[in-house]
Amino acid sequence: MTPTPRTTSTARTDIPKVPLLEALRALVDGRSVRIDMLSRLQRMHDERGPIVAQHTGLFQMVNLFGPDANRFVLLDRDRIFSSRKPWMLIMGRIFPNGLLLRDGDEHKLHRKIMHEAFTTPALRNYLERMNPMIARGLDPWRGEGFLAFRAFKELTLDIAASIFVGVALGPETRRMNGVFEDLVAASMSRLRLPIPGLEFQRGLRGRAFMIDYFRKLIPQRRAGNGDDMFSRLCRAQSEEGARFTDADVIDHMVFLMMAAHDTTTSTLTSMTYELARHPEWQERLRDESRALGKTAIDFDDLEKLPALGWVMKETLRRYPPLPVIPRIATNDFEWGGYRVKAGAMVVASPIHTHHMPEWWPEPQRFDPERFTPARAEDERHTHSWVPFGGGAHLCIGYRFAEVQVKSILHQMLLRHRWSAAADYRMPVQQAPISKPLDGLPLRLERA
């Protein structure tokens, strides 16, 4: 399916639709849609084809399926899709003005400045500082009924306090971590009313706390030479000399912490689950890590752990932390012979594409060797593997995520061997961000 030119006059407007009753049922029963979004998307695609409209009451929602659709939406060559508009609807009250909530030239400029915090030297430095924290964090992990999701959440929050904000662990970071969790919960909350006691109100209070916290530190960080992400954003400038205002720095910091935190926790949890279910892969990765002969990895070691890289990619294929990517069309456009009106919410679905049998043989099978150079199933199409999105809004933190996930898994493999009950299947909530419903109970012993 390739996009047809916008001038085609034969394009139809009667896009195949999810029947009203079914759409209403999905709206009312949001919980089961969140838990099993993949089956719903697969049903829509299999029964109605590569473009399907849904009633939402507020606006038209149009799902486009498959790698060509991902390329069309994410590359946005005609500049017709806004990222800001849908993401504002979803999280604008709690995370306004993050990078993903900016469009066009403004987004381009902010991304250029932010790049300073994601260069290779910056990543090398983050990794060096992260390694001892990972060691300290992992050491006490052991036992039966160990809840991996919670443990990863705490570990990545502690790392964020140091690497993102540049503060040492202590009561202040514990408070910040708590506030930060309130923010994330509020952004996902269905009841968005500022009523005392509701999680949304706690989120708004948390946002005010974070703004105040960062604002007080900015002058000192602008003047200093800190190498945490916050200090780098304070000093960052584009080649043309453009810099962030105080308000920009604060908005970017709060958004970055959110964008990094749940996605990385989700990836670590899903990888750990698959490695518990596939002990042969866990042993293979442990052998690979032992062969490196280092208790912690350097930046240059990332490429020396290829099997770990395949497992990470396969896990992101099966459990993309962001299962769908929304945009709002700012102009009419045509796709696959149908005309879509400006104002429609257009949804690309990494989770659906990642399970299309045409692109991924036996898509339900955990098979990291798909990503070996010999098979390279991800190279059959530029947009068949898109856990980090693509185009102008391609995840700016994807190399940071690789650094963090690989360094944690390397140290964990050397320290611990883990398993789950023989008949255990992780109950996953696939949306809005993939996570286990039961915290992923594991048994951990010394490796």
Ligand code: HEM
């Ligand atoms: C495995 C971990 C991660 C996954 C799967 C992931 C996924 C994504 C996806 C799919 C997008 C694009 C969303 C869209 O186009 O609407 C995105 C954007 C973004 N991500 Fe990530 N992310 C991860 C980790 C991180 C980390 C660690 C950071 C920061 C350190 C980060 C910061 C961002 C930012 C700032 C954007 C917006 C980019 C822009 O608008 O130009 N992400 N991420």
